[in-house]
Amino acid sequence: MDAIRTENLTKKYNLGWGRGRLLALDRLNLRVREGEVYGLLGPNGSGKSTALKLILNLVWPTSGAAWIFDVPCDKVVSRLHVGFLPENPYFYRYLTGGETLEFYGRLCGMRGALLRRRVAELLEMVGLTAARDRRLSGYSKGMLQRIGLAQALVHDPRLLLLDEPTAGVDPIGSREIRDLILRLKAMGKTVILSSHLLAQVQDVCDRIGILNLGRLVLEGDVSQLLKDQQRLSITVQDLPEGARGAVESAVAAAGGTVVSVEHPETTLEDLFLKALRKDEGGARP
Amino acid sequence: MRGILSAILVLLLAAWGTLPLQERMETQRLRLKFGGVTVTREMRDVMGQGLVIGVLAGFRGVAADFVWIWSHSDWEQKRWFQQYNKMQVATMLQPRSVLFWDVGSWHMAWNIGYAERVDTNNYTLAQGMKRELVWHERGRQFLVRGIQNVPNRYELYFKLGWLYDQKFKDPCLAAEQYAIAAGFSNAPTFIARMHCRKLAECGKYAEAYDCWKRIWFQDHKKVPHLWGVVEREIRRIENEMDIPDAQRIFPQQSPKPEPSR
Amino acid sequence: MSGARQEWVGFSLRRVWAIAVNTLTESVRQKVYLVLILFALVLIASASFFSQFGFGDAGEQGALEQLKFVKDFCLGAISVFGMLIAIVGTAQLIPNELEQRTIYTILSKPVRRCEFLFGKYLGSALLVLVSLLVMSVMFGAALKFKGDNYLRVVRETVERAGENANLEEAARQTERIRAAVLDADLVKALLLAYVKLALLAAITLLVSTFSTSMVFNVAVALLIFFSGHLVGAAKERWAESGAARFLLALVPDLSVFNVADDVILGDAIPWGYVAKVMLYGAVYLAAVLAAAQFIFAEREL
Numbered sequence: 001m002d003a004i005r006t007e008n009l010t011k012k013y014n015l016g017w018g019r020g021r022l023l024a025l026d027r028l029n030l031r032v033r034e035g036e037v038y039g040l041l042g043p044n045g046s047g048k049s050t051a052l053k054l055i056l057n058l059v060w061p062t063s064g065a066a067w068i069f070d071v072p073c074d075k076v077v078s079r080l081h082v083g084f085l086p087e088n089p090y091f092y093r094y095l096t097g098g099e100t101l102e103f104y105g106r107l108c109g110m111r112g113a114l115l116r117r118r119v120a121e122l123l124e125m126v127g128l129t130a131a132r133d134r135r136l137s138g139y140s141k142g143m144l145q146r147i148g149l150a151q152a153l154v155h156d157p158r159l160l161l162l163d164e165p166t167a168g169v170d171p172i173g174s175r176e177i178r179d180l181i182l183r184l185k186a187m188g189k190t191v192i193l194s195s196h197l198l199a200q201v202q203d204v205c206d207r208i209g210i211l212n213l214g215r216l217v218l219e220g221d222v223s224q225l226l227k228d229q230q231r232l233s234i235t236v237q238d239l240p241e242g243a244r245g246a247v248e249s250a251v252a253a254a255g256g257t258v259v260s261v262e263h264p265e266t267t268l269e270d271l272f273l274k275a276l277r278k279d280e281g282g283a284r285p
Numbered sequence: 286m287r288g289i290l291s292a293i294l295v296l297l298l299a300a301w302g303t304l305p306l307q308e309r310m311e312t313q314r315l316r317l318k319f320g321g322v323t324v325t326r327e328m329r330d331v332m333g334q335g336l337v338i339g340v341l342a343g344f345r346g347v348a349a350d351f352v353w354i355w356s357h358s359d360w361e362q363k364r365w366f367q368q369y370n371k372m373q374v375a376t377m378l379q380p381r382s383v384l385f386w387d388v389g390s391w392h393m394a395w396n397i398g399y400a401e402r403v404d405t406n407n408y409t410l411a412q413g414m415k416r417e418l419v420w421h422e423r424g425r426q427f428l429v430r431g432i433q434n435v436p437n438r439y440e441l442y443f444k445l446g447w448l449y450d451q452k453f454k455d456p457c458l459a460a461e462q463y464a465i466a467a468g469f470s471n472a473p474t475f476i477a478r479m480h481c482r483k484l485a486e487c488g489k490y491a492e493a494y495d496c497w498k499r500i501w502f503q504d505h506k507k508v509p510h511l512w513g514v515v516e517r518e519i520r521r522i523e524n525e526m527d528i529p530d531a532q533r534i535f536p537q538q539s540p541k542p543e544p545s546r
Numbered sequence: 547m548s549g550a551r552q553e554w555v556g557f558s559l560r561r562v563w564a565i566a567v568n569t570l571t572e573s574v575r576q577k578v579y580l581v582l583i584l585f586a587l588v589l590i591a592s593a594s595f596f597s598q599f600g601f602g603d604a605g606e607q608g609a610l611e612q613l614k615f616v617k618d619f620c621l622g623a624i625s626v627f628g629m630l631i632a633i634v635g636t637a638q639l640i641p642n643e644l645e646q647r648t649i650y651t652i653l654s655k656p657v658r659r660c661e662f663l664f665g666k667y668l669g670s671a672l673l674v675l676v677s678l679l680v681m682s683v684m685f686g687a688a689l690k691f692k693g694d695n696y697l698r699v700v701r702e703t704v705e706r707a708g709e710n711a712n713l714e715e716a717a718r719q720t721e722r723i724r725a726a727v728l729d730a731d732l733v734k735a736l737l738l739a740y741v742k743l744a745l746l747a748a749i750t751l752l753v754s755t756f757s758t759s760m761v762f763n764v765a766v767a768l769l770i771f772f773s774g775h776l777v778g779a780a781k782e783r784w785a786e787s788g789a790a791r792f793l794l795a796l797v798p799d800l801s802v803f804n805v806a807d808d809v810i811l812g813d814a815i816p817w818g819y820v821a822k823v824m825l826y827g828a829v830y831l832a833a834v835l836a837a838a839q840f841i842f843a844e845r846e847l
Contacts, residue, residue, distance in 0.1 A: 056654045059846040077555045084654035090646040094575035106564035288844030292837035299833030300795045346618035346807040
């Protein structure tokens with residue numbers, strides 16, 4: 001089953017008297033399969049948030065339609081199996097982490113011992129058990145994002161919509177959120193995340209779609225898309241310095257071209273994380 | 286668009302649907318004499334803008350109290366007319382406050398009047414006494430207006446009677462007012478006694494005698510009169526009027542009869 | 547494992563209540579609210595310590611005068627602070643939800659817009675109720691304290707006079723002071739005051755459904771507050787023209803809720819009148835909330 005299906009989903013915003021309309025989303029045709037992690041990419045203003053809001057019935061389409069697990073989006077029941085993490089959430093500043101999750105649990109019909117257990121579970125899952133009784137006004141950005149994920153998961157939804165889940169979060173927090181997403185995928189959940197932090201999306205998503213000015217300009221499997229079919233990269237170890245010339249000649253003899261020879265780089269993110277881990281002895285509070 | 290129109294429609298429906306209910310509330314308010322007062326320009330001059338806003342926001346009582354307390358400072362600084370004006374405004378704001386009419390008239394007829402009489406810095410003795418009489422009259426008119434506004438409380442009738450007695454030296458008018466005051470079920474009993482006494486002072490001995498007899502023949506256990514005083518007055522009137530023994534309640538020869546019932 | 551049950555999809559009072567309690571908790575924990583309510587309580591308590599303003603000749607007249615002042619002042623304070631809490635407290639509800647993005651987390655779950663709106667309103671109404679109760683208790687204490695003082699003075703006068711004591715007079719004074727303090731109609735005045743505040747909160751909510759500027763919301767609500775009081779006076783002046791009455795009826799007549807002055811003057815408020823006023827308030831309240839829902843349901847977020 002498709003987790004999300006949209007048909008010619010279009011949204012035009014009125015800009016006020018005589019200023020015309022802004023085309024925020026132009027005939028989006030999207031199919032997200034159940035169980036995959038889909039990345040919705042694009043620059044600011046490309047329609048990513050609009051698409052998510054249309055699916056959640058927070059705004060209404062000018063034309064076209066969308067379905068969640070084959071239930072039309074304008075029905076309240078379509079949101080039974082969806083969890084949403086909005087962009088830059090602040091939540092209720094004067095509630096504690098535990099109270100916040102209890103509130104959302106109550107909204108989803110849970111109570112009593114069942115609710116308390118679920119809240120404890122969620123806090124454990126996102127690593128916020130220690131901060132349970134702290135007011136959200138004292139949470140860092142990373143902690144807020146994690147509480148946000150927890151509230152999106154409170155009713156154990158099959159589908160998660162995450163709008164910029166790692167925006168403003170430090171690399172460690174980012175890594176943890178990405179690990180969480182992978183764990184959710186392993187649990188069989190579908191995740192759609194929208195972001196413009198491309199490197200972070202790369203590790204996590206199975207498929208991506210790129211939006212620009214409201215149109216879907218590119219879509220496909222990450223691994224397929226990123227592969228440069230024209231080039232081959234061979235990583236060599238323990239090669240003596242002198243033998244380099246021989247390898248390059250062999251390539252030239254076979255008809256190829258050596259494009260570049262250099263030491264492979266690790267990413268800055270990996271370097272950063274390794275350094276911190278070494279410093280803290282591996283444990284993160 | 287549909288939402289805004291529906292919203293306006295439902296508000297209109299509520300507004301006009303409750304019209305009959307509003308009418309009924311209004312008639313009841315008028316009957317119970319609740320509510321509104323218009324602020325005249327004179328009142329506004331005395332009160333100042335801030336208090337006017339307070340009245341418009343529904344805080345009439347607080348505004349009236351303010352003006353009343355404010356008049357107190359005029360009293361301390363001997364600004365009689367300012368005090369007078371403010372007391373007027375207080376009664377205009379809350380015309381059914383017995384307190385304002387009562388204490389206001391007392392200030393006019395007693396305190397201010399006296400103060401002007403003995404104000405030898407500004408007036409000669411003759412002028413002072415004349416001014417005092419004017420203040421007596423002001424106090425009287427104040428009470429009369431008060432009674433028009435609050436006809437269902439004994440206090441103002443009593444005070445008017447007291448005023449006639451003490452300042453106008455007219456026991457007959459005093460007796461009239463005491464009679465009305467005594468007619469209220471919650472009036473203290475001494476007012477009835479004062480009514481009888483003033484009748485006698487007025488020269489209407491027969492009516493006074495009837496008055497005292499009516500008191501005497503009530504249930505002594507239920508009504509808390511000073512029965513010793515009543516008896517003394519009856520005896521005195523009976524002596525004054527030379528009533529034959531047989532018709533007296535307290536005959537001089539025979540022993541005191543038991544009070545009836 | 548899912549803790550959810552299938553009956554989610556209907557209108558759920560439980561969800562409304564969850565949102566209401568959430569709103570109440572958030573509001574009560576704000577420093578601004580705590581400062582406001584504390585200030586109100588201090589002000590009300592201080593009423594019983596006012597020294598003799600006014601002409602207070604000692605004795606009954608002075609006592610009644612002072613008790614009137616205390617009642618007028620305290621009920622006035624309760625009215626003003628109640629109004630502040632009702633209007634300012636409600637004006638920020640929806641703007642805050644939008645700013646904090648929490649509205650998205652709620653409406654992205656199977657929660658209906660009307661459940662959200664009514665839940666927010668209920669939370670505000672509860673806030674006003676709690677505030678009013680707390681202030682009323684303090685008012686009752688201040689009044690009783692003052693009344694007890696005067697009763698003590700009466701008793702001491704009697705004791706000092708010894709045999710010459712005028713017991714009848716003392717009993718009467720005691721009775722009058724007691725009646726002024728234990729006036730059951732004060733409760734009616736507070737009840738109607740609450741209904742008025744609940745209506746004001748609803749009106750503020752209505753305004754906030756189409757405007758997200760808190761200043762605008764507060765300003766419009768205050769405007770309606772004042773208009774509502776002037777309607778009564780205006781009706782008297784222009785009662786003749788049917789068209790004028792029609793127009794005036796659009797603004798809720800808030801002066802019908804003000805029975806405090808009359809209670810303090812010693813009038814009894816018949817339950818029939820109270821019932822009429824509450825019915826009027828309820829009808830208007832329902833209409834305002836319905837209007838708010840109509841507008842909010844069409845609002846894109």
